[in-house]
Amino acid sequence: MTTRAMQEIENLRTVVIKDAWPYWLGAIMLGLANICIFIVTAAPWGVTTTFVFWGAWLYQLVGGHPETWSFFTLQPPMLQALKGGILNHGGSIMNIGIIVGAFLSAAAASQFRFKRIKAGRQVVAALAGGLLMGYGARLAFGCNVGAYFSGIASMSLHGWVFGIFIFVGAYLGSKLLVKYFM
């Protein structure tokens, strides 16, 4: 192997594994990935509905009865999925896959690092933000992925409406962020 050939391999390794990919490349790959998910699971990519199940199974662990929640009583397929358990729940497997995939990708670039909390305001922001997103996603039938990305790609009006009002939310959130969390 010539030095030049080694150099070329090293360059490719840097571009693919070490450096960040361009946004447009990520965009095309996400678009294709969402199509793959639609084909494989018969439904487009969504993230937040799974969080209801995580809460429900945790509640069951402490002796609760999530099957009485109206989300499950009014939606028989959801109740069915609840009884199936986490090992039969594609959404859970996919979400855990995203966490592990991101770890793998950061470690392969030698860029993984545990980032500690720096200030109390970050805890407040994380807790409040999580709560708003969790409840908001239930009202809007999805998040930036399920309602916005998959909703628009499904040519549903709710995706576009979500897209307009998520900007309103982002505007309000930005004002709060600059005022209280910076």
Added chain:
Amino acid sequence: MAEFSLDALGEACPIPLLKVQKKWPDLKGGDVLIIHIDHSCALKNIPEWARKEGHNVEVEEVEDGVWDIYIEKTA
């Protein structure tokens, strides 16, 4: 030719970039601002912003997942 340093370690996006934009008017032409970051998306949006504004940028990885971004203000 002063040198300024900005600690944005542990700050989530977009705060590192907002801190840079806030600090920026204090710099004169030729001054250098060094930002310490550990948020990978700041690694992308800070150089992107600085290059768009026409300044010189260099990035150095000082530790696993920690970077120093050097921005030199053009006059």
Added chain:
Amino acid sequence: MTEAQTATTLIRRSPATPKKKKSQIGYTLAAIAVVAAIGIFLAQIKVLLSMIWFLGIGLGVILQKARFCFTASLRDPILTGSTSLTRATLIAFAVATVGFAALQFTNLLKGGPVIGNVSPVGIHTAIGAVLFGIGMVISGGCASGTLMRMGEGFAMQWISIITFVIGSVLGAMHFGWWSEHFFNAAPKIYLPGTFGWAGAFFGQLALLGVLYVLATWYEYRKSN
């Protein structure tokens, strides 16, 4: 980007003191082993689950490598003036629209129902989106972004996932109330049903294109 912008510049500065970097090849190999083992384990239960697992891994890698963040795509135009991620999301929407339309139209031609995420639209969509938008900006990540950053090691996202789940549960418990007052009366509007298949499909792609041009103009409106 012009040559002058990409060329390495020599910035006058005090010498940096690089700390010792260690390779994370150990973590990487361990992660690959775990990914493969879980993939094989799931295939024993159902091959479909194994496929979903690898799709999830792929999504995590794409999101992390491209630093793809829906939150930034919505927030940066407001806060920092950048629309590069906003434009990227428009590309993703266009690519997915083409594939989704093919799947949906095929199913309709076979006499099947409308498939995909077509949900009731109404005031609740607007309220939910606004709440979600505020939350994602202050916590520094939407749903996919939170998962991705958990993998990257951010303690902050490991905290927000707790209330994210609690918020989802509260929403699930109130599902009946919202159904009764909002969801049940709200229509599901499938755009091809309103504008025709060709009209909706090409119209949507054209609209995404117009938004792309608009976003580019917005970012560079102050420069020559």
